[in-house]
Amino acid sequence: LSQEASLKAVVSTQSTGVGKLEEEVQSLRLFYNLHQSLSQEASLRDQYDTQVSELTERLKQRETEVLAMKHENDALAEMVRRLEKQLSFHIPNGHKRTKNSSSSTSLGTR
Secondary structure, three states: OHHHHHHHHHHHHHHHHHHHHHHHHHHHHHHHHHHHHHHHHHHHHHHHHHHHHHHHHHHHHHHHHHHHHHHHHHHHHHHHHHHHHHHHOOOOOOOOOOOOOOOOOOOOOO
16 A cells, blocks of 8 residues: 555656646747747837838938929029019010019110
């Protein structure tokens, strides 16, 4: 009877040890999967940050281009205003100014 009790105790101890090993394996699997998920998250975050940086840089370039075009358009508009002003003083007799001119009366000769 004591041999049987000893054998049961050994089997019970081994079962308990196997159960603990199974729990430890499950914990290791859980930690490994968590590590993989966090690694993938870090990789995705890096990709996102890179894309945001690239888009921000392109946006800055676009803003610079738009600002340069605005300055160019402003300069051209000023040139047109000056030319219109010069032309309005050089309209020959008998011709009336256009609606865009400040007066509709005839002007002197060139």
